[in-house]
Amino acid sequence: MSLPPHRPQLLAFDLDGTLILEGSLSVPDDTSAALKRLRALKIRTAIVTGRDQPPPGVVQAAQPEAVATSNGGHIEIGGKTHTELRFSEAELRAVLAHQMTGARVVAFTTRAVYLDITPGMLVPEWLSRREHHPLSEAPIGEIIKINFFHPDVSGWRDALRGGDYAHLVYTGAQPPYPEFLTVTPSGADKGAALSVIAQQLGIPLAQVTVFGDSDNDEAMFAVAGRAVQVGHLPLLTPYAHERVDRPEVLGAYLHALADELETVQAATLG
Incomplete structure (x- = not known):
């Protein structure tokens, strides 16, 4: 070395x-x-x-x-x-409009975490220490990052890139995280x-x-x-x-x- x-x-x-x-x-x-x-x-x-x-x-x-x-x-x-940097309303709605059945989606502001919370859901330890709310309450104009967990995240990334949202930033959906996708605003x-x-x-x-x-x-x-x-x-x-x-x-x-x-x-x- x-x-x-x-x-x-x-x-x-x-x-x-x-x-x-x-x-x-x-x-x-x-x-x-x-x-x-x-x-x-x-x-x-x-x-x-x-x-x-x-x-x-x-x-x-x-x-x-x-x-x-x-x-x-x-x-x-x-x-x-x-x-x-934050998503615009149009960007946020487009990124969240996935068709991946059973996907786990987590959206972040600088203060809180927003995700689908279902009855009986086991909240991860890291999340239990954070302010968190249902994804449906995610505030328009404040989201800075969205994470997806699903086997077909690469397909959703490619669909977004191939449309009007190629300017967003996509990481993951490949080794070492093939089932994990992060989307962040342009820049x-x-x-x-x-x-x-x-x-x-x-x-x-x-x-x-x-x-x-x-x-x-x-x-x-x-x-x-x-x-x-x-x-x-x-x-x-x-x-x-x-x-x-x-x-x-x-x-x-x-x-x-x-x-x-x-x-x-x-x-x-x-």
Whole structure:
């Protein structure tokens, strides 16, 4: 495993399957320790995730200067909202007008979750901690992300893309999530979000290193100066400068980066 030939100014992390284990609420201890070392070296961090909210424990460990959620539909910089992209009424109605029998649909605003709630439905643990309402009550003009769970999500994605809604952003519906589709408004992708964050922080994209594992990370891999793939998804391989096998060993990469930067710093001071 080689290291970047330049000093990165910003490290931008996807969450699930990258900075944390899939579905986890915390950063592995070794990764957290490495991030602390890198902060001491004045390396800044950002979170760029498909989740609509990063877990508090992850934010505490990463201490990001910017957070992009919902695949870039909502961006906060320095704790303040910078960007929020929402579906128009026509877009929302079109995206929700699917014909997938038995599909689970979840719509998100920045505050709440909206989904079909049926009698006796077992509410997932993550949802029980969130404000949630029936999908029929989803507020027009406030939805920033829609998730579909169904074996034929790729067919619905293709139908929308082939009509008047090709401008929306579609991720998933392919490995590693063939039965999961996320739809976000035009411009709500991780590459656009990373570009906004870098510009607002005054950091050239060439000095940004990104970390990701999934198809929704492709857009930020394409614009960052350096890309580190976590895992082995073939879609990301052409963009990746480095690869680590899994989130559990990401800490080792970050510690090695901190070692290299400390050596450079010591040589400069000496």
